Amino acid sequence: MTPYRDAEGLTITSGYKSAGRDDRAPEVLALEALGWALTDEKRAERLLSLTGLTPERLRHGLEDRSVQAAVLEFLANHEPDLILAADALNTTPETLVAAARELNT
DSSP states (O other): OOEEEETTEEEEOOHHHHHTOOOSOHHHHHHHHHHHHTTSHHHHHHHHHHHOOOHHHHHHTTTOHHHHHHHHHHHHTSHHHHHHHHHHTTSOHHHHHHHHHHHTO
């Protein structure tokens, strides 16, 4: 970890966030984000409701880029979850949004 000084004092940075980049593939980020989203029952229900995905489609479509993109787009469309997911996955919201865009190409 490399600390840096800002106007308010010493800040300790760590992990992917401090590096400003995340080397994980978009597919990996999407699957990690899905795992995170499914840890909360209400969030999981909202994911299914808003994406139109079914539990069966999720199970059988884990390798499908469109399913992966749908998970990341779900987070991108709800900023509180996007921020929480990014923090839990030790990345940035911008990285998750960029991964969604890449999976859609």
